[in-house]
Amino acid sequence: MTVWHLDPEAIRRYAQGAAPPELAASAEAHLMRCATCRDAIASHVDTRRVEAIWREVVDRADAPRPSWPERILARLGVGEATARLVAATPTLRGPWLLGIAGVLALSVWAAQVDERLLRMLLVAAPLGPLAGVAVAFAGGLDPTREIGLAAPYSGLRLLLIRTAAVLGVTVPIVAAAGLALPGSHWLAAAWLLPTAGLTCAALALTARMTPVVAVGVVATAWVLVTTPTAMAGHLDLAFGVGAQIFWLAVAVGGGLWLAVTRNTVTIKLGRSA
């Protein structure tokens, strides 16, 4: 049976959340058993603070635990709202990623058999991440596309979030495939800047056309220009130092254009208004 009570100063400090940890722990244990002190503390309690704490407790207990990709992103410092948008990106689903990995594994095996196939793999490497960007906005694969089109969320922001998510996952897969190629590792990494340039060019085109069409235009131009030179063995034209500087300039230029026009240009996420 409790025979002592908290003194008025302890009650005031505890109620205001100003008690040191040892006093707070002792007071809490006592309050669980002592109705007199509970009554005494009631008049000191800020009801708004208690309600805010209670709402937070309910929210923590009631809201579902974030999925593992969301938890990883949160640890990397990504906001929980952005993490949820990333988790809903269609291209990040297992079957799609397994498909990319499978095609690349076959390509690497083929490139080891024939040098011409190695060159074609370099031509094809940027197309994987680009296709991922297109698929992230393809109507058939994004089940909530129609709802998303009618929502006020910034089209450019959604486009950049999904593109970053797709590149963040597909580039390491393609890079791993590149490291398995015969010959120079530098050559195996030569597709990275073209990928960045092509992606920025496609994003810049989304003011005029949907992401799927923009990626189609850019990818077609890339294949038409690079395939003949790569097949002829002139890899420098598409992947040499001069070409790398060109693709860096395209990537920077596309990024700057997106930044400058972010408030004035409407991104066409679909066949929309």
Place this chain on the structure above:
Amino acid sequence: MTVRVRSATKSFGRTTALDSVDLDAGHGVTGLLGPNGAGKTTLLRIIATVLAPDRGTVTLLGRDPSRPDDRTRIRERLGYLPQDAGFHRGFTVFEFIDYVAILKQMTDRRPRHDEVRRVIDLTGLASVSAKRIRALSGGMRRRVGLAQALLGNPDLLVLDEPTVGLDPEQRLRFREMISHAGEGRTVVMSSHQTEDITALCTRIAVFHRGRVRFTGTPNELTAQAAGRVWADSQRSAAALAAWRIGDGTFRNVGDPPAGAELVPPTLEDAYLLLMGEPDLEVTHS
């Protein structure tokens, strides 16, 4: 008027989905009635700012959706349930509605979660909020669609065939929810079920082949069939449509023969007559 559409025309290739359509909708539930392919979904997608008309003007909530700034302001006050609302099936009900809430720019976690819980309670989904969407029945998924449309208490609610695929009990529950949602805001919904329209709508527009064939109240549409519905012991050759009813007699709709036993018309009779008379267009102010 919350919704004002004038001379809206929209084509897909050679198909004209909407042909110079006018529509006004204010507070309460306005129903678009018509057969499949009549243009209802195209008009609703235009009102939801998902599509732009090829020609004509649209004003929503006093703003012009063809202007980017206005379009964003409209979308902030709009709820939309598409006909084939898709879901991320791996998400739980709570996660999915939370995802749409983020798209509706509710970025602060706690108020957003409070709003998600509000619409979940409103649509009777509390008991399944932690369930994955792939485990839900079609009726429950339709409720999830309605719940996401109600996020943020929108002033304009656009519902495309909200009761399609529901069993009779679910349809009644849905009607109740839509009726409740229509209090104090503008709801524009489509249906090819005349019962839904009769039960819910204060105004209706009947669509046929991309054109509006009738606008007015349900009673005004029903009145179109006065004197043109009769009971008979057999199917009448003069009827546009005839079917046997519970007492074994035939209900005939069309131009009755002399001496026919006229019966009070329903909205469905008037709708059938309107669909059977291709040149008729009726507008009530």
